[in-house]
Amino acid sequence: MVGTVRTTLSNMRSMTTLFILICCGTVSAPAASWSEIASPTVKIGILTVFEAFGADYAGKGSLVAAQMAVDDFGGKINGKPVEIVSADTLQKADLASTIARKWYDQDHVDAIFDVPNSAVALAVLEIARERNKVMVTGQAGSTRISGKNCAPTVMQWVFDTYNLSAGTARAVLKRGGDSWFFLETDYTFGHDLAAAASAAVQQGGGKVLGKALHPINTPDLSSFILQAQGSKAKIIGLAEGPPDNFTAIKQGREFGVAQGGQTMVPFLAAISDIHAVGLAAAQGLFLTTGWYWDMDEPSRAWANRYFSQMHTMPTEFHAGLYSAITHYLKAVKATDTTEGTAVAAKMHELPVEDMFAKTGHVRPDGRMAYHMLLVQVKSPEQSKYPWDYYTVLNAIPIEDAFLPLKDSECPLVK
Secondary structure (H helix, E strand, O other): OOOOOOOOHHHOOOOOOEEEEOOOOOOOOOOHHHOOOOOOOEEEEEEEOOOOOOHHHOHHHHHHHHHHHHHHOOOEEOOEEEEEEEEEOOOOHHHHHHHHHHHHHOOOOOEEEEOOOHHHHHHHHHHHHHHOOEEEEOOOOOOOOOOOOOOOOEEEOOOOHHHHHHHHHHHHHOOOOOEEEEEEEOOHHHHHHHHHHHHHHHHOOOEEEEEEEEOOOOOOOHHHHHHHHHHOOOEEEEEOOOOHHHHHHHHHHHOOOOOOOOEEEEOOOOHHHHHHHOHHHHOOOEEEEOOOOOOOHHHHHHHHHHHHHHOOOOOHHHHHHHHHHHHHHHHHHHHOOOOHHHHHHHHHHOOEOOOOOOOEEEOOOOEEEOOEEEEEEOOOOOOOOOOOOEEEEEEEOHHHHOOOHHHOOOOOOO
């Protein structure tokens, strides 16, 4: 199924490998500096998920964002057309590894982007390391990607579990949220979120009053929410991913969490999640986001172009993918090569300045650091137009949002 080739965006509804020729035309003879390229193109692979869980953050929207990046760059680099290929990982690390090997070894794919799911990203990371190829993930949260498993040609662009939890906790703590209770999904992602947030709260002088562990995909969280309410903590931190965070938000409203003076803080929630839950249930939530479509004029202009094709507003993951590909294309143009080590070095060197990140930079550990945003979800009465969901409270400084480089476990830093 993954091997099936498709040539137009209109056929993206089926779960197959997609091939999109973004720019075609007469190709000039390759310059000497491009002699290592087997094909006369710059080829980008979008390793994503179309139908399985996580498709709202990736999938068709990722292809649209990738095409926008290539189109806005002019469709060519130094006379070379840019191509995009894509495949569905089905959230399976073994399948993703097979695709990545074929792309790098046989199909002359120069760089792989998107890569949702930490297990998938960590598997593909090792293949990129072995072949000195560029890989950039915006949707895998494990801190191991830019930590102990880091690689010279691998970058982590939008978020990780540290800035989702610790960065959010610090920002909320500064606004008076000094007592916390965690609803924690009993698996690695939930444990990582809760541990980082707990440490940040305690380091900032706050108190952790307890936590409630529950299995993943628990349909009824009422007993756990009652524990959180009984703790009298000001903040109920949702150390959960979908669908548990959705369930907690909906049932929290049913149990009157906000009316009781407590605030829920989901560590992972995109604007598509708020849209699905609805403002009536989500109003008042604090959350951290890397980007908001309505935060300034460049973001609105880009988001409206995206909306014209997808009929939904982009998440920070789609905007981040646009940013990462744009940055990669800048580096390829500057180095006049697609050799992974050289391009990655240039990506580290160049500042990240676009509609997604105004003052970003790629650290030695591969983590792209930038100012994130603390936002609060509006009430239905406060929302004035479609997708007007967030009040931006403040930017989260880089030093608060990201793990300090001195604490990185990445061997490249040491």
